[in-house]
Amino acid sequence: MINACVTNLGKYNEGELCGEYLRLPATKEEVQDLLSYIGIDGKIYEEFIIIDYDTDINGLNRLLGEYESIDELNYLAAMLADLDKEDLEKFEAALEYGDHTSSVEQLINLAQNLDCYEFHPDIMDYEDLGIYYADELETLSIPKHLQDYINYEAYGRDMSDNEDGEFTKNGYVVNNGDRFIDHYMGRHIPDDYRIFAFPDQPKKMPITYQVEAPGKLASLSSVVSEKEETISKYDLRKHPNFKYISEADKCNTFYVAGLISTKLKVKPDEQFTVYEVDVPDEFINMDDIFNYDDLDDADAFT
16 A cells, blocks of 8 residues: 655665665565665664655655654555545545644544545536535525526535535545544554564574694684574585685694794893792793703803
């Protein structure tokens, strides 16, 4: 019933037009798919605008704005989808009549109060209206030989002015005075019509690294992710850079121990501060840290 072009507001402000039409009524899943498609994730991009509407209901597009609620639009579309052809024509006429059309909330109520209007699709001007009242409703007692002399157009104009009727593209419409009931007050949309939801975010699992024997490269065998309670394993052997790691070729093994030196080499003119620390022998062997063979004076470290 209503096609709304939903557009990513953040990207729109950045100069990129990223939007897609959402056909309403819709489902929650359809909304999530559309938001995902236009880049709204609920984190980096959250806001949207509706830059265009496409609907077969005459006069409806001009009454809908850029910042309408998708849930309210869905509610309205569902109400209109339940109307038959005759009531849709009456709804269009009521839109032209202009009562209860200033918001989507009022349009929702209008679609549920069409019995408050009299609609005559075959009356298109004042003359038609004058004939209808004079002949069919017999509001005037006119002798047959005088009927050709009656100004039905003038009479129809008077009747329309008195009852505040309106000629529309679909026919003549007038408020019959029945009580208009506000079924929707703008505060609570029935659950059946609430469809807005940001796309589901996949749950991130921690990446576990398995450290192999000392001196060898720590390798990552798989990355596990979880989404909608489904656990998937990704085969890293299919990654284009797999060939660069040790699991693909032992020549790529990275020896960390080879880059760590425990030898202290002092230059002749270098200044440094010596700290004396008492460490129990059972905890550390100083010979493993300092290689006295590389020093001119090993006694300096006693």
